[in-house]
Amino acid sequence: MIKFIHVGDIHAGKHLKHKLRNDDAEYAISQIIDFAKKEPLDFILLAGDIFDQYNPDTEAIKIIFDFMVRELNALNIPIVAITGNHDSHAFFEGYKTLAKYANMHLFIKPSSTDYTITIKDANIICVPYISPKIIVKVWEESATSDYAHKVQNFINTIISKAPKNKFNIMVSHMMAKGAIATKSEREATISDFYAISLENILSLKELDYVALGHIHRYQKINTSVEAYYTGSCYQIDFNEEGQEKYFNFVVLEENSVAKVEKVKLDLKNQLKTLTVNASNFNIKEIEDVKGYVRIIIEDSIDNTKNLENMLKSEPIVNKVIDIRKSTYEKPNLEVDLHTIKDRLIDFYEEYYKAKYKEDLPEEIRKTFLELQYEVEHQDT
Numbered sequence: 001m002i003k004f005i006h007v008g009d010i011h012a013g014k015h016l017k018h019k020l021r022n023d024d025a026e027y028a029i030s031q032i033i034d035f036a037k038k039e040p041l042d043f044i045l046l047a048g049d050i051f052d053q054y055n056p057d058t059e060a061i062k063i064i065f066d067f068m069v070r071e072l073n074a075l076n077i078p079i080v081a082i083t084g085n086h087d088s089h090a091f092f093e094g095y096k097t098l099a100k101y102a103n104m105h106l107f108i109k110p111s112s113t114d115y116t117i118t119i120k121d122a123n124i125i126c127v128p129y130i131s132p133k134i135i136v137k138v139w140e141e142s143a144t145s146d147y148a149h150k151v152q153n154f155i156n157t158i159i160s161k162a163p164k165n166k167f168n169i170m171v172s173h174m175m176a177k178g179a180i181a182t183k184s185e186r187e188a189t190i191s192d193f194y195a196i197s198l199e200n201i202l203s204l205k206e207l208d209y210v211a212l213g214h215i216h217r218y219q220k221i222n223t224s225v226e227a228y229y230t231g232s233c234y235q236i237d238f239n240e241e242g243q244e245k246y247f248n249f250v251v252l253e254e255n256s257v258a259k260v261e262k263v264k265l266d267l268k269n270q271l272k273t274l275t276v277n278a279s280n281f282n283i284k285e286i287e288d289v290k291g292y293v294r295i296i297i298e299d300s301i302d303n304t305k306n307l308e309n310m311l312k313s314e315p316i317v318n319k320v321i322d323i324r325k326s327t328y329e330k331p332n333l334e335v336d337l338h339t340i341k342d343r344l345i346d347f348y349e350e351y352y353k354a355k356y357k358e359d360l361p362e363e364i365r366k367t368f369l370e371l372q373y374e375v376e377h378q379d380t
């Protein structure tokens, strides 16, 4: 018999607007440790996006490599971890040897030679996040086949040639076809282009359990193997508002299907969006939220200004982390078009704010500037 925990995206070091969410990550991990103290485990699987940033802050590093690793090492429970699309390979390489001495086994780059670890009667196949850039390096295949096809074949092959044990598991950070995303995963990496069809990975049937990371909503994938996303460990951003969070406690016994227990995580902070105007505004309602609030103001310009001032003062200033407005003062558009050529992005920003009631996202700013460049350099 094998008993283990499957933990999804931790995202230590996440900033939501100006709020650092390390206390949320630490609180989730402390519950996993409490569980491990009561239930003897053979190992813990971390399915990637351990950190939110390529260069995590010191506190985030301490939460993972001091608090979590130390506590689990004291319990003599090995950690098997892979990188996600948010994790830096270079950063983890720096910890690889040290981590091993603390019973944490890091699988950092996708590999067709070094990707398995055996713990007791279980073989664990480790597939870190595979970027389109990396797949062409680790997997030689006809240039014409697309990303998903290449990744499917790569995974199929490494499972087939992996040594077999009484129990066989895979941990992978990927977008599985049919999974329901939450939009907090990074839009581009959850598109159809990235969607891996588990049905097309025939050797998956040899596995007893597939531990997935990347998608932030808890779900079982509709396929012929036991494949789960356990989701993020706390509500990462407002796309995850109202979601409950979990990890899986899995028991594997010979000749039977994996027993999967969905274990609920208590949340340090809930995220909540409130739409207010001068007549329904209620400070108490905001104070009562156990967590952080996003406010959408729907009122006249004058009332909006007053409400904004109230939201930015005590006692709620620390709870309100995002204010959006439905009314803006009209930008001055009476300009000579020739003179704004150099400031086109500023005007687009104003337009975007007025239309979508939010700041221009960095991705769109980049695209805008690229397009502008293309248009201006068309003839050359």
Ligand SMILES: [Mn+2]
Binding pocket: 009, 049, 084, 086, 185, 214, 215, 216
């Ligand atoms: Mn993630």
